[in-house]
Amino acid sequence: MTKLLLILYTLITSLAYTALVAYFSTHTxxxxVSYIGxxxxAATALIAVGREKISEIDANKKIKEKTDEIEALKKLLKQKQAMLHSVKSNVIHNVINVSSADELLSTMKGLATLLNESLAINNIDLDDDLDTGGYLDILKINVKTQ
Incomplete structure (x- = not known):
């Protein structure tokens, strides 16, 4: 679309510039000559500025797409950091307080299942600045009761 717009702009401005040159060459x-020059x-500069503005449309679209992609990655990073924080504190607590290796293994399995299969954790939206710590604690309790 932008290329078509640029082609049309070039066609129109080329015709206008040619008409301007023809007018000045016949009506002198x-x-x-310095005023005509x-x-x-000035007409050439205006044409160049217009082409640049039209070309910026595509660049601005690409910049917006990349900005949206960066925001999505930041959101995903926040989600992963919340999950890792929850797992880290739970693992440290279990290593210190576990009475047997089987209990540690079952707790680790429960946490892995929680992080891999829980749609609730995988769909937490951190854009609303919600405190996910309490929510993750509730889910940890559910894993321990299973």
Whole structure:
């Protein structure tokens, strides 16, 4: 779409510039060459600025897409950090307080299942600045009771 717009703009401005040059070449009554040259240079500059503005449309779209992608990655990173914080504290607590290796293994299995299969954790939306710590604690209790 932008290329088509740029082609149309170039066509129209080329015709206008050619008409301007033809007018100045046929009607050279009392204007000096320096005035005519300044007008043609200004017209050329305006054409170049217009082309640049049209070309920026695509660049701005690409920048917006990349910005949205960065925001999505930041959101995903926040979610992963919340999960890792929860797992880290739970693992440290279990290593210190576990009475047997089987209990540690079953707790680790429960946590892995929680993180891999829980749609609730995988769909937490951290854009609302919700405190996910309490929510993750509730889910940890559910794992321990299973």
């Amino acid at each position: 009554s009392d204007w000096s 300044a007008i043609l240079i």
